Amino acid sequence: MNELFRKPISYPRRPGTTQAGDGRPRRKWSVDEVQMMIEAGIMESGERFELIGGDLVAMAAKGQHHELLKIALNDFWIRKRPPEVRVAQETPLQLSENDAPEPEFIVYPAAIKAPQVRGDTVLLVVEIADSSIGHDLNFKASLYASFGVREYWVINARRRVTTVLSVPGADGFSSRQEFGGDALLTPLLVPMLAVRLDDLDLE
Secondary structure, three states, X not given: OOHHHHOOOOOOOOOOEEXXXXXOEXXXXXXXXXXXXXXXXXXXXXXXXXXXXXXEEEOOOOOHHHXXXXXXXXXXXXXXXXXOEEXXXXXXXXXXXXXXXXXXXXXXXXXXXXXXXXXXXOOEEEEEEOOOHHHHHOHHHHHHHHOOOOEEXXXXXXXXXXXXXXXXXXXXXXXXXXXXXXXXXXXOOOHHHOXXXXXXXXX
């Protein structure tokens, strides 16, 4: 039997709760507890969910436009990135004990290991949106801003329109700009990763 089940898990404090839409409290999970469940085989590492506010939230299904753009952008950035920068695809970004969203890309300094990247050290966060465009532009934007993410892109996979949000604060991002596929998108902190979506191989 797995060691996880041989002895009770001791918590330094009583586990918290979250408030669901139906008004009933739910058990609040932490990043460490989710990792323990994955290691114990209770959850599969490939399951599509994010930890948001202590809730395990199912991620939206990804369409063809989403996948083509993700692959093309990943190929482009891997070729362009300098050695002092890392580009990670679909890895959790731990913002707090109970928040670990999984954006399409995070760009971060190579001196930091991916699991240690936080909101105030990540250089760029990118979400590619298909059916989730409203969620990514509203709820996710507020979440990232509240944890000090300095630049956040939401790319509409179907229209190839990118919303660039920057200057985070308690009330969200104070700068919001929208660019078409023909625009050169230049990250504030990693300008060497500038990209024009229309130049990518998306056909």
